[in-house]
Amino acid sequence: DSPEGTLRIAVVGCGGHARAVSLPAIATADYCEPTVIVSGSAEKRAELGETYMATALDYHEYTAGQAVDEYDAVYVSTPNRLHLPHVETAARLGKAVICEKPLEATLERAERLVAACENEGVPLMTAYRMQAAPVVRRLREFLRGGGIGEPQRAFGDFTYPALDGERGPDQWRLDPELAGAGALFDLGIYPLNTVRFLFDSDPVAAWGDTRSTGEAFAEVDEHSDFSVDFGEYVGNFSASFSGYTTTRLTVQGTHGRVVVDPAFGSTEDRDIMVETKAGRVRLVGVGANETREEFDYFANAVLTGGEIESDGEDGLVDMRTMTAVLESAETGSRVDV
Template sequence: MFERVFADATARDWDDAPDGTLRMAVVGCGWQARAESLPAIATADYCTPTVVVSGSAEKRAELGGTYRVTAIDYEEYAAGVATEEYDAVYVATPNRLHLPHVETAARYGKAVICEKPLEATVERAERLVAACEEADVPLMTAYRMQTAPLVRRLREFVRDGGIGVPLRAGGDFTFPALDGERGPDQWRLDAELAGGGALFDLGVYPLNTVGFMLDTAPVSVSGETRSAGEAFDEVDEHVDFNVTFEHCVGSFSASFSGYPTTRITVQGSDGRIVVDPAFGAYENRDVTVDTDEGHVRVIGVGADETREEFDYFANAVLTGADIEPDGRDGLADVRAMAGVLESAETGRAVRLDGDRESGGPRRPRDRRT
C-alpha cells in the first residue's frame, strides 16, 4: 500500500488539463497577496492575474507595473470597473471585509476564491456563502492544504485503512505574530477585523487539515484561550481546543507567541502519521508513516502549495468540476471556531449539529455581528 499511495507524492489527482486560462482579479494587496499569492497565480498553469484591487496608490502603481495588469481601487471594483478583464476574484482582505468583496464578485457573476477564515463571524460567513449560491457562482475557501498532492495522498491512505481505525489526532501551529517588522497595529490583532486571534488565523489550519485527512466533520468542540501580552488584549494569543469527530478525537493548539511550530499527528489502531513541518507556505513537508507493514518517509514536498491551490481552483472553474473546499466547508469551520470561543467563555463543550457538507450548525449567537 505504501508504494501505491506514495509512489508519486506530487501527482495532481484533480488535474483535468483544461483548455484556456482563468483571468483573475486579486482583491486586497497586503503582504500575503504580494509575497505569496500573486507570484503563484502568475506562474500557475491555468490562471493569470489581470486585475489588482488596492486602496493604496503606491501598491497599485507597483503591482500594475510588475505584473502588467489593470490596477483599480475598491470603489472602482465595487462599481464594476474592468469586469470585462477578469473571470474570477481572489479575496485577500482582512476577514471582516471579505463579505462585501465577495458580494461584489457574485453580483458580476465572477467565480470566487476567498481566504480563510471566510469571515469574522458566523452570520457574515453565512451571508457570504448565500451570496455565491444565489448568484450560482463557484466559491472556494482558500484551503491550500486540501489541494496539495501529498496531503491528498495521506487522506487516501487513511481512507483505505492504512493506519487502521483513526483514534486520535493532534496539531499545533505557533507563529510569533510580533516578530520581525510586524507590530501591534496589524489587523490580525483587531477583534473587529479578525473575529478571533490565534484560533482564527492559525488554529483553522489543523482543524481543517485533520478533518480533510479523516474525511469527517467535527461533532463537538471545547477550548480555552489566554492572552498575556498587551498587544493581545482584544484577541486570543493562545488557544487550546479539543474536537470530537465521528470516530476520532483531536487535540489542537495555536499561538501568536512562542517557538515556531507546525505539526500534525494522526494515530490509528494500526499505525501513525506525523507531518512536521505541516503548514508553512514555503516549508517542504517531512512526513513519516509507521505501520506494522513498515516505515516510509517523504521529504521535500509541498513548497508549491499556493500554486497548487490556484491551479486547483482554475481547473475546477474552467472544467465545471466540483470544488472540495467550497463555501460550505469554510462556513463549517467558522461555526466550529465560534463554538471554541463560546466554550472558552462558558466552560462547556459546544455540540455542532449538522455536517461539513451542509455547513454545520447555526450558532445561537455571535460575539460580534
C-alpha cells in the same frame, strides 16, 4: 480534463500573503492569470501592475465600468472582516470567487457570504491551500487505504508569532472587529480543516479554552487549545500567536502513526514520518507549490463547471466549529456543532 482558456483573476487586497505567495502562484499557474490587481496603495498598484502586466485599480475602480470586463473571478485577500463586501460585490457581478480563510470575522457574516454566492449562482472556494497540497492529498489516500490501521486521533499545533520585526501591536490580526478572533481563527483553522479533510469527517462537538498574557493580545486570543469530537475520531489542537514557530500534525491509528513536521506553512517543505510495528519510514522535503495547485484547482473547476471540494460549506463548518470553541471558552462546556 484540461480546460480551454484561462481564468482571469482580480486580486483584491495586496497584503503580505497575496504579494509573497498568491500572486506569484497565480502568475505561474496553468489555468489562470492575474489580470487585475486591486490595492488601496498607489505605490503597490504601480509596482505590482508593472510586475504582473496587469491593470492596477483601487477598491472603487475595480467594480465600475469597463474594469469589470477584465476579470472572470475574484480572489479576496483582505483582513477577514472585509471579505463579505468584496464577495457580495463579486457575486452580484456574476464573478466566481476564491476567498481567503477564515471566510469572515463572524459565523453570521460568513453565512451571508456563502448565501450571496449561492443566490447569484457563482462558484465559491474557500482558499484552503493545504487541501491542494499533493502531499496532503497522498496522505489522505494512505490513511483511507488503512496505512496506519483505523485512524483514531489527531493532534495539530500551529504556533506563529504575530509580533515580529515587521508586524507590531497595531495590526488587524489583533483587532477583534477586523479579525473576529486571534490565534484560533488565524492559525487553529489549519489543523482543524486539514484533519477534517484527512478524516473526511465533520465535528459533532467542540470545547476549548483561550488565554492571553501579552499586553498586545488583550482583545483577542493569544493562545487557543481546543478539542473536537468527530464521532469516530478525536482531534486535539492548539494555536498560538507567541513562541517559536511550530507547525506539527500527528495522526494516530490502531496500527501506527504519521507525523508531519513542519505541517502547515505555505512555503516550507513538509517532512513526513510514518511509523508502524514494521518500522519507520521518513520522507523528507517532498514539496510542491501548493498555492499554485490551489489556484489551478479553482480555475479548472470554474472553467469546466466542476465540483469544488473546499467550497463555502467547507469554510462554514470551520466557522461553526471555531465559534463553538469560543462559546465553550466562555461557558466551560462542551458545545454541539
